[in-house]
Amino acid sequence: MAQSTLSKLFTVQENRNLQSMYNMGELEAVILQIKSKSDNLDNVQLNIAVLGDVGSGKSTFINAMRGLQSGDHGAAPTGNEETWMEPTKYPCQDLPNVQLWDLPGTNSFGFELNNYLKKVKFESFDFFIIVSQARFRENDAEIAKKIQGQGKEFYYVRSKIDNDAHSLKKQGADLNEGWRTIRRDCISNFQTVGVTPPDIFLISSFDLEEYDFPRLKSTLARDLPSIKSNVLSRSIPKIMLDVTEPKKRMLMKRVWLLAILAGAVGAVPVSVPVPVPVLSVITIIGLTVAGRIYLQKQLELSDKLLQSLASKVAKPSSVLKAEMIHRLPRKMPVAVTNVLLGITIASCMITGIKYSFSPVTLSIFGAVSSFALTYKLLKDSLKDRLETVQRLVKSALSRD
Ligand SMILES: Nc1nc2c(ncn2[C@@H]2O[C@H](COP(=O)(O)OP(=O)(O)OP(=O)(O)O)[C@@H](O)[C@H]2O)c(=O)[nH]1
Ligand SMILES: [Mg+2]
Incomplete structure (x- = not known):
């Protein structure tokens, strides 16, 4: 049976090397390695x-x-x-x-x-x-x-x-x-x-x-390089999914930990001096901001990387930078959902306190809602950043 494109382009060992490079924060090296492969497709x-x-x-x-x-x-x-x-x-x-x-x-x-x-x-x-x-x-x-x-x-x-x-x-x-x-x-x-x-x-x-038999043969021979190059561009998202998978799994574990921490704070009983919804909201915001900064650092999407990469792939850094800018119209629904979710949770807690739900009920609700909101915000953030990595790699390796 025909082999998949990915296994033709990179051997298992090469794939592992790319993954460990990416794990060590060497996104630029990963991109340059794929580029060098794409410049030598004769043997593919x-x-x-x-x-x-x-x-x-x-x-x-x-x-x-x-x-x-x-x-x-x-x-x-x-x-x-x-x-x-x-x-x-x-x-x-x-x-x-x-x-x-x-x-x-x-x-x-x-x-x-x-x-x-x-x-x-x-x-x-x-x-x-x-x-x-x-x-x-x-x-x-x-x-x-x-x-x-x-x-x-x-x-x-x-x-x-x-x-x-x-x-x-x-x-x-x-x-x-x-x-x-x-x-x-x-x-x-x-x-x-x-x-x-x-x-x-x-x-x-x-x-x-x-x-047309002679023309067919010569056209196919002429088209082979561009067919191969198309095959490679189509494979880049799949290659990058594979390369980023181990790090994504590691980062998802961190997201879980932070969400569990937020859940634990959310479960603090009502008797503490600070009102519980305030404490939960401050915790969620604090952990989410810290988590996002951590993800940003881990995924290496810095201006320094852009400058260096742009010179190596011979592209204006503005073109690469454009891929880093969040696409507002597409992202808006996610942002709106998150804000609405936050407001709903806070209102439910305030209502819960007002109508004197039992402290245990409030604790459970506080834990679950803090966990869920922190988890969702950080998971969305990770997904967003990985998509940015995909767009950046695609743009850096495109031939136009
Ligand atoms: N006149 C003529 N006959 C052809 C040509 N190409 C194939 N044939 C005949 O068409 C018949 C079927 O050809 P195959 O090449 O076996 O067709 P296929 O598409 O591989 O058939 P399956 O494998 O059964 O699906 C054979 O008798 C061939 O000799 C052609 O260019 N001109
Ligand atoms: Mg046949």
């Missing part, structure tokens, strides 16, 4: 899925790409019967580090698309070539939507074009006009289903010097 293997309906000519196409004919040693099995039910990879000599995956027909597995996608591990492929014969298929449209939905790209191959050429000739039609019509139809069919039309190739796997 690319998994290209070749898919389409049963009998559309997928296996014959893969053999043609590899310079083989059906029946040659190592060639993919072909035929008029449904021939292949397991995804199988084939190396492509002309395109180093490219694996072409021969997938079962998209109308196999009982015609259920989601079932099919799960079975072939659709998400593990980096790029797709949809092979379709004779006319535009409903399955092609659905698959194309799924590909673009994942932010990935594909080519559309109209196969067995020698058959179309034969029919057009028999009808005395102009071949070039025939090809233009087929291309126009494909484009409009994609547009109708809301898919951005891909590169379209009309090929015959039996006439490798004719039609």
Whole structure:
């Protein structure tokens, strides 16, 4: 089965090194390490899925790409019967580090698309070539939507074009006009289903010097670096999630501790000289502020880092700084919820005291509410800062 992008880009050991660098507060070093990987993608293997309906000519196409004919040693099995039910990879000599995956027909597995996608591990492929014969298929449209939905790209191959050429000739039609019509139809069919039309190739796997087969090979060779670079940009969030996970777990434990401390203060009996709601609110504010400063320090999001990083990734520091500024419209609902939660808790406690609830009830309420509010505020703060790290890394490594 095709490997996930992440495991192709970093070995387990490299991944661990990144995690420990990040744990030690070396975010800049982590970013520079990922950058150095992204500048050297030649050796990264690319998994290209070749898919389409049963009998559309997928296996014959893969053999043609590899310079083989059906029946040659190592060639993919072909035929008029449904021939292949397991995804199988084939190396492509002309395109180093490219694996072409021969997938079962998209109308196999009982015609259920989601079932099919799960079975072939659709998400593990980096790029797709949809092979379709004779006319535009409903399955092609659905698959194309799924590909673009994942932010990935594909080519559309109209196969067995020698058959179309034969029919057009028999009808005395102009071949070039025939090809233009087929291309126009494909484009409009994609547009109708809301898919951005891909590169379209009309090929015959039996006439490798004719039609669009030579152009397909040269276009793929030309596009490989940009496909790889897209694969990397798409993987950055996942890579960073992995890198930050151990530290996030450690910081979540600190958040729990601070929230438990706030809960303990909230449980202090009513008989102390300071009114309980005041004590709880002061504690929550104090612990939250201290916790936020601690998180800020731990996650290393300082101006000093920005200045140094900007010069190393050749980006203006203002561009990186823009990622650090909280996006108010999106953050407002969370802030409003937290304030409302705080006001509700304080009002409930004041009402509780006024109507003389038992000290035990008040203690329990004070403990639970102080814990919950402190926990929520600090957890939101941690989440927010980790999202900022993600945006910063993405911006630092983007190629524009
Ligand atoms: N005329 C013509 N026939 C082709 C071409 N490509 C494939 N065929 C024929 O179409 C039939 C099916 O081809 P395959 O390559 O086995 O098709 P497939 O999509 O791999 O089929 P499954 O694996 O069963 O889904 C075979 O008889 C091939 O010889 C082509 O470019 N032109
Ligand atoms: Mg096949």
